[in-house]
Amino acid sequence: MNEVPLGFLELRGVTKQFGEFTALDDVNLSISEGEFFTLVGPSGSGKTTLIRILVGMDSPTSGDIALRGDVINDVPANRRPTCMVFQNLALFPHKTVGQNVEFAMKIAGVAASTRRERALELLELLRLPADFYSKRINQCSGGERQRIALARALAFDPEILFFDEPLSALDFRLRKTLEKELKDIHRETGKTFVYITHSLEEAMVMSDRIGILNHGKLIQIGSPDDIYNRPLNKFVAQFMGEVNTLAVDKAGTGKVKDSTTGSMYEITESGQEFESGFMIIRPEVMKIGNAADALPNRIQGVLFNDYALGSRIQYQVRSADGENHWLVERLQDDPFSGNAGEPVTIGWRAEDSILVPS
Amino acid sequence: MKSFSDWIRQPGLLNAVPVGLFLLVGFAGPLVLVLLYSFMPPKTFTLNQVPTLENYLSVVTQSYYISFGWSLMLAVITVALLLVITYPIAYGMTKLFNRWATLITILVALPLLISENIRLFGWVLLLLKNGVIDGSLQYLLGVSLSGLLYTVPAVVLGLVYVYLPFMLFPLVIGMSMVPDSLKEAASDLGASRLQIFWEVELPLSMPGILIGSLLVFILSLGSLAESKILGGQVIVMIADDIESAFTFAQNWPKGSVLSVLLITLSLVIIFFLFRNIDLDRLVGRR
Structure with missing residues (x-):
């Protein structure tokens, strides 16, 4: 190391x-x-x-x-x-x-x-x-x-x-x-x-x-x-600051399943053993709107609110099933143009899914 | 520049008026009276005489320097002994005894509720010829310690005993103002226990040491009961002379002169002690 x-x-x-x-x-x-x-x-x-x-x-x-x-x-x-x-x-x-x-x-x-x-x-x-x-x-x-x-x-x-x-x-x-x-x-x-x-x-x-x-x-x-x-x-993942955390189980090669909703997400195999635990996605790697359209992991939700963090803007999106609140961040000079209350798509790349044991 | 009418209307000043009046009548007034009497002809009881320096001359030419000397010496000895005796107690109370410190505080403060004279007579019973100590020794060991009472050490014992709380409590307060982290920091920077004491603890608890010493010094300097009750006729302290002049001799002007000289002596000593010392600066508050 x-x-x-x-x-x-x-x-x-x-x-x-x-x-x-x-x-x-x-x-x-x-x-x-x-x-x-x-x-x-x-x-x-x-x-x-x-x-x-x-x-x-x-x-x-x-x-x-x-x-x-x-x-x-x-x-x-x-x-x-x-x-x-x-x-x-x-x-x-x-x-x-x-x-x-x-x-x-x-x-x-x-x-x-x-x-x-x-x-x-x-x-x-x-x-x-x-x-x-x-x-x-x-x-x-x-x-x-x-x-x-x-x-x-x-x-x-x-x-x-x-x-x-x-x-x-x-x-x-x-x-x-x-x-x-x-x-x-x-x-x-x-x-x-x-x-x-x-x-x-x-x-x-x-x-x-x-x-x-x-x-x-x-x-x-x-x-x-x-x-x-x-x-x-x-604990380590959440200690750094706000992250999106989802309880997941392993569901075949390169895939995990949301433990509560059953939705499937793509991951990149790290070579480490993983059976069940949490999937961590940092807000700054999340995409929102058109940028999310081509991504393998997508969630439909409603834009709830936005918060200025200085150099970045954070958006809170509530998933359509109401189960989760998602945080997405974009650079302050590249804001997302949606309005609060409107439906929106968010997503992330397979390699941005971090898996940790529970 | 504030005008006088603005200045007089400050709330702080207005609030201070009652206590100011009280001090004027109860504290400054008598002092002024004593000062005025010291310039009146001997054995007069009125203030409408022609002022004179006669009393000052007579006091200086007589042997009053002996009782001044005794008072000064005993006050210095009392302060020194109390510093040595109470410093370890104060240290224990602030750092070691924890909840037992409260018990010690009560035990030290409790005797203050009893008249000083009664407590001193308690010592007389102990030190008297055929008293508690002497009698017990005679009975148990066949030795006699009959000469304990009416000696200078007995007077010192009385002074140390009576004024102990006035040294102990300021020291406790002074010492509790030294944060533990400063001592840890000094230790971390290589200082031994003794070096921590000299470099950190002693200078930072100096306000408590100075205030305790000053209280004990002034109180001992004007003390009367200890030398009278435990000293008998072996020594005469200055407060004794002042009392005699006002009562037995019926010579108020002479008593006033001695009082003025005692007050002046105290003020001079306080001035020299505190001239170069700024308490706030000492502990870094300014």
Whole structure:
């Protein structure tokens, strides 16, 4: 699945229990050096527990964490060569920006002049003007604080940098900017980044590989392309955003049958065993109107409503039998000309049907 | 620039009028009276005399510096001892004891419902010659500890005991303002427990430490009962002298001079302590 050598940071059978509750259930994972790995999961999936264990603020009930082959389960956070950017950033409010960035170096006993030099370098790397050095934390905006927290962590010169949803409190535009910046900084520093988020979209933008976590289990690990185009189950497929989902059974070569209505649909054989489960079709591959006429999979329905999504427009179509609501998306500069309430045909190609087991 | 009529009609100012009047009559008024009396001739009870500096001169030339010295020294010792004693308790209450912290709060606050003098007389019973401690030791071990009461350590014990809540609660509040995530972040960046304490916990709980110290310092400086009840005649604190001047000696102007000097001393110390310290800035709120 990945060409780079694995085994830089390894998790073997990591399980964490809080009383009766299993927060992490036999997590096995191997992260390679220099990789940008993102763990994605909904709230309560165990991702915060996992990152706390990785940083050393918590220990697993069973299983091992190994860095470069050495088991580090019992090494406390302040002795681990790793560092985390906190969800609330945890900047020291009584220290200046410079003092915050220099904290790890001060602890390590680095000379004041060297510290200052390095801090100024890091501020520059993070696109912060040098006069921020003597500013107070509460004089900085949300995005600036974000960069200061990252600079403070980089100043520690960690082997691995962990991120606990640091962008979740920012507004949409700033988040988009910082996602890209973070990816750039990953490139520039060459460090191993392990990021956790509840947003698969955010993970897609930045990551080399993504791990999907649900109910304490790692469900799928793969590149953004794998996760998007080859989801292993319905949960992963639906986690990305709105999709059309249909319960289907296998019905001969290249065909599946709708479990409730009995309608037949064409699929492309992937070589994987499939008996029954779900067929996933993403809204952006669906066609509507004349464009759907020549397609093998077609559904007659009524256009119910349309929603502007920015670069795209989403149409909701209710099938004639009333069983399903279908979502179709088109580019914003290529809108569909039908009116709400009118009958319409929608369809998709056989190769756009994604089959996942139930 | 706002005109005066606009300024006077601000709702905040109008709302502050009742409490302002109350403070004027109940707090500022008596202070002004004391200040005026300090300039009246000795042993007068009226304010319509020709002002004089006679009382100030007589206080300075007499040996009042001794009682000022005792008060200052005991206040400093009390603050220092209470910092050492209450810091671990406050730490436990904010971080370790969880629901037991409520019980400790109640146990510490409960004695405040009983008069200070009665509590101090309780200590007298304990420390007295042939009292609870001395008598028990004599009976059980045959040793006598008869010289516990009427000593300077007994006065210090009384001060520490009486003012403990005034140090403990501000410290608890100060410490609970230090978020756990900051300590975790410091640890993650390599800091040891001691480094976390110096770099994060201590500076961020400084407002609580300063307020507690100030409360205890001012209260100890003006304390009277501890030295009288537990100290006997071994030392005289300045509040004792002030009381004697107003009551026994019937010399209000002299008592006023001593009061003015005590208030001035407190103000000077507060000024120097807080001159370079901005509490909000200390914890990064400004």
